């Protein structure tokens with residue numbers, strides 16, 4: 594039985610990595626095998642591309658060049674980790690995926706939507722998340738959280754260092770994607786405490802996959 598593919602999306606500091614851990618624990622408690630991964634990265638080749646992109650070394654390539662790099666990393670990640678895990682029946686939880694390319698490079702980078710669609714076509718080869726959780730948060734709060742997490746000694750990465758307007762626009766793009774694909778996406782209010790957000794996510798996942806309280810019902814495995 595093939596596993597399920599759940600992606601987490603949202604702006605900087607929305608709490609995606611913390612929430613992925615909570616969800617992973619809940620799913621494991623239900624007896625499911627879970628793989629937690631992230632983009633860019635998740636496989637050796639993709640992690641190598643990650644460090645190039647986030648250092649800002651590829652900024653001068655422009656949005657199209659960066660979109661190509663994110664896509665190349667995604668191809669390796671899907672081939673090496675995501676597809677084999679799903680085929681083995683594991684549930685894959687991924688911190689960011691193709692919606693981030695649509696938002697950061699596509700919309701904010703002013704790329705032609707046909708380019709993004711073509712990249713998705715060759716990169717994803719039909720793979721689509723079964724569920725995408727959009728962690729929605731006022732970017733002022735998100736950026737403050739990201740700053741606090743990073744501490745004073747560490748510099749902001751390639752995208753954290755974009756301005757307030759960029760991050761405000763990003764929030765709108767993720768909300769637009771969710772509105773356009775309501776069967777795949779659930780918007781989660783990430784402004785609340787970690788526990789409340791986690792409870793909301795677990796409820797949304799259980800509802801989406803028709804999971805029982807603590808064990809897995811048949812529909813989830815079909």
Ligand code: TYD
Pocket residue numbers: 604605606609631632633647663688689690691693694695697698750752753
């Ligand atoms: P990361 O440190 O993982 O940030 P976060 O904790 O916010 O997820 O860095 C990933 C950065 O790369 C983040 O700023 C979003 C950006 N990104 C894109 O621009 N396009 C993409 O396709 C992906 C996957 C990420």
